[in-house]
Structures are given as C-alpha cells and as structure tokens.
Amino acid sequence: xxxxxxxxxxxxxxxxxxxxxxxxxxxxxxxxxxxxxxxxxxxxxxxxxxxxxxxxxxxxxxxxxxxxxxxxxxxxxxxxxxxxxxxxxxxxxxxxxxxxxxxxxxxxxxxxx
Amino acid sequence: xxxxxxxxxxxxxxxxxxxxxxxxxxxxxxxxxxxxxxxxxxxxxxxxxxxxxxxxxxxxxxxxxxxxxxxxxxxxxxxxxxxxxxxxxxxxxxxxxxxxxxxxxxxxxxxxx
Numbered sequence: 001x002x003x004x005x006x007x008x009x010x011x012x013x014x015x016x017x018x019x020x021x022x023x024x025x026x027x028x029x030x031x032x033x034x035x036x037x038x039x040x041x042x043x044x045x046x047x048x049x050x051x052x053x054x055x056x057x058x059x060x061x062x063x064x065x066x067x068x069x070x071x072x073x074x075x076x077x078x079x080x081x082x083x084x085x086x087x088x089x090x091x092x093x094x095x096x097x098x099x100x101x102x103x104x105x106x107x108x109x110x111x112x113x
Numbered sequence: 114x115x116x117x118x119x120x121x122x123x124x125x126x127x128x129x130x131x132x133x134x135x136x137x138x139x140x141x142x143x144x145x146x147x148x149x150x151x152x153x154x155x156x157x158x159x160x161x162x163x164x165x166x167x168x169x170x171x172x173x174x175x176x177x178x179x180x181x182x183x184x185x186x187x188x189x190x191x192x193x194x195x196x197x198x199x200x201x202x203x204x205x206x207x208x209x210x211x212x213x214x215x216x217x218x219x220x221x222x223x224x225x226x
Binding site: 046 | 148
C-alpha cells in the first residue's frame with residue numbers, strides 16, 4: 001500500500017526553468033513532510049521540510065507548497081540548474097516526525113542546458 | 114558533520130548465504146534505520162532501532178533481522194539470501210527527540226546470484 005504517491009517518475013527541465021514535483025498522501029495523521037535529494041552514488045540528504053501549520057516554506061530556490069485539504073504537497077525548484085540534477089524523494093511521518101518516515105517512489109530530475 | 118559509514122559499497126553473494134551489512138554512525142544518534150531502495154519503489158523501511166538492543170519491524174522485515182549491541186552500530190542480517198533481496202541497502206541515523214532529520218550512508222549495492 002503506497003501511502004505517499006509521487007509524480008512524475010522522471011522530469012526534464014531546461015536550465016533556468018521551474019521544476020515541479022508533486023506528492024499526495026492518504027494518512028491524515030501525517031504532520032511532517034520532508035524532501036530528500038539524492039545524487040548518484042550517495043545516500044539521500046534532507047533538502048527542505050514543512051509542517052502543516054504553514055502552506056508554504058521557502059529556502060533559497062527551493063519551495064514546498066502544502067495543501068492540507070487536498071492532502072498534497074509539492075516541491076518547486078526555481079531557476080533550475082544542472083547541479084540540481086538528482087533524484088528527489090518526498091516523505092511523510094506522523095507525531096511530529098517521531099514516527100517512521102514513509103517515502104514516495106522518487107523523481108529523477110534532469111536539467112538540460 | 115555526521116558520518117554514517119556502511120562497510121561495503123558493493124557486495125556479491127550466493128543464494129542461501131548468510132549476509133551481514135554493517136553500519137556505523139559517529140554522532141551519538143539514538144535512532145538507526147535500514148532501508149532498501151529499488152527503482153520505481155522508492156525507499157522502504159526494513160527495521161529500525163530507537164535504542165541499544167531495541168529493534169522494531171518496518172514495512173518489509175521478512176527475510177531480514179537486525180542487531181544493535183552498541184549505540185553506534187546497527188547491523189542488517191540476511192539469514193538466507195535470495196535473489197529478490199538484490200537491492201541497494203541504505204543505513205540512516207537520526208538524533209531522536211524532536212530532531213527528525215535522517216542522515217544516510219552511501220549505500221551497499223547487494224547482488225545475490
């Protein structure tokens with residue numbers, strides 16, 4: 001049972017464009033939503049995270065948008081750069097993150113010149 | 114920086130062998146996790162541990178066991194390796210309490226022939 005559904009599976013964006021990755025969840029107890037970034041040959045690393053008390057969180061070129069009523073959240077990468085090419089995973093957990101994380105299936109992002 | 118070290122980057126084993134995957138973290142983290150990563154399936158939690166000698170099943174524990182004799186070390190054991198356990202295995206740790214950030218190792222690519 002996939003509790004966190006992520007799309008698209010792969011994404012190609014031109015340099016300078018906006019990359020958008022979407023996730024939807026089913027468990028209404030989820031209250032912590034991080035995004036992890038993984039480069040080839042490396043483990044995932046925390047990129048940005050949000051809690052449902054806000055609808056948006058921005059860190060540099062990376063923004064999470066959160067829609068509690070729709071049970072959806074998304075990652076926006078503004079001014080996408082070749083160095084952003086990586087696999088991105090959304091995730092969710094309950095109890096302010098003290099419960100185990102459930103990951104999405106991942107999105108392979110490629111930024112082309 | 115937190116360092117999570119996995120003992121092997123690549124491992125090739127035969128069907129039926131007992132396999133040990135070792136993971137060590139150097140930042141006195143309370144929590145440790147084992148995930149497997151498969152294309153199209155994302156990261157799935159196998160086992161986790163909130164304390165020494167404690168373990169809890171994740172989403173896919175069948176065919177695996179774990180050991181945590183010391184706080185810094187968390188071992189994943191495949192009692193009798195099978196071909197469907199060919200995968201990338203990722204170890205992670207977190208501080209615990211209100212700090213949910215996971216720190217991942219670089220992974221062990223296990224091939225079972």
